[in-house]
Amino acid sequence: MVVVLIYVEDVIIIGNYLTKIQEIKKQLNNEFSVKDLGPLKYFLGIEVAKTQDGLVLSQRKYVLDILKDCGKLGCKPSSFPIEHGLKLDKGENEPTVDANQYRRLNGRLLYLQATRPDITYSVNVLSQFVADPRCNHLEAADHVLRYLKATPGQGNLLSRAGDPVLTAYCDSDWLGCPYTRCSRTGYFLLLGGTPISWKTKKQSVVSRSSAEAEYRAMASTVSEVLWVHWLLSELQVCISGLRLSFVRTKLLERSCT
Structure with a gap:
């Protein structure tokens, strides 16, 4: 094949x-x-390193380029990508910032999610304000850059070992968006202990209860599981088991490292 x-x-x-x-x-x-x-070593900004345990995918050079362009190579590192419990709003009373600069930074962070599930929630929040970015939004983006300064080489290990079991975790953040009142869906899929798919997205409708938001999150996760299962079948990868868990902790705001 x-x-x-x-x-x-x-x-x-x-x-x-x-x-x-x-x-x-x-x-x-x-x-x-x-x-x-x-042999594959670099592809579209993704560095590939072959080890005895498997393949390591990272975007270290890409991260350093972002920090250099933003003048953050000498910034103080942070141990977390976003402040716990931070609820960004439109910030209508905050000073405006360069919209083109903010959008360019946000776009680069979106691509960085290819190997960094730990910043997915933060980037999802920042992406909501690209139309009219304010000072508080840029400060939150700078916090993500400080976190990247502390973990520039972090990536994913595609392990050789591990049983071919597809495991999925999902979570919901009820009324997570303070001005649309929409909840957020987050899921995280692993194959044999290796992360293969993750996402944080604002739900399209307002859920009237936390239970409704949770069911919507689980429905999105099951859809992704079915698609991944079909893709793996096309690639002739046999799945020996499937686990689906709903996490009641703050998975959306936790680092997935």
Whole structure:
């Protein structure tokens, strides 16, 4: 089996048969001008390191570039991405800030979530204010940068070991948005102990009770589980078990490290 991942002009080829991979490289080279970069080490800002335990995915260089562009290389590190219990509002009485700068920073943080589930909640909150960012929003974004300064090389380990069990955790933050009164859904999926999917998103409707918000969170999580299960089946990955847990702690605000 050989799988080819294509993003514009960048291609990753993986499989369980080296000879077939070489044949596909040759076919591509006959049709296009292809440069073989060898074993995967860097892809779209994601660094890949091969160890005895598996593959480590991180975005250390990408994080350092963000800190350098924002002038935060010398800032004081923080041990958490967002203040506990912080409820950002529109800040209509706060001074305005450069909207283009805020949007660019927010976009870079969105992409950083590819390997950093620990900042997903913080970035979800910050993304709600890109239309009219204020000083309090930029201060919260600076706090995320201070956290990244403390953990620039943090990433995900795609472990070799572990049973092929798909585990899903979900949580809800009832009335988490202070001005729309919408709740938030958060889920976290692991395959054999390895994080493979995570998300924090504001629910589209206002839940009239915490139980309703929890059911909506579980419904979103089950939908993601079904999609991941279908994808793994296409990749011929056999799942030996499935666990689904609803977490009543503050999963949305906790670091997933």
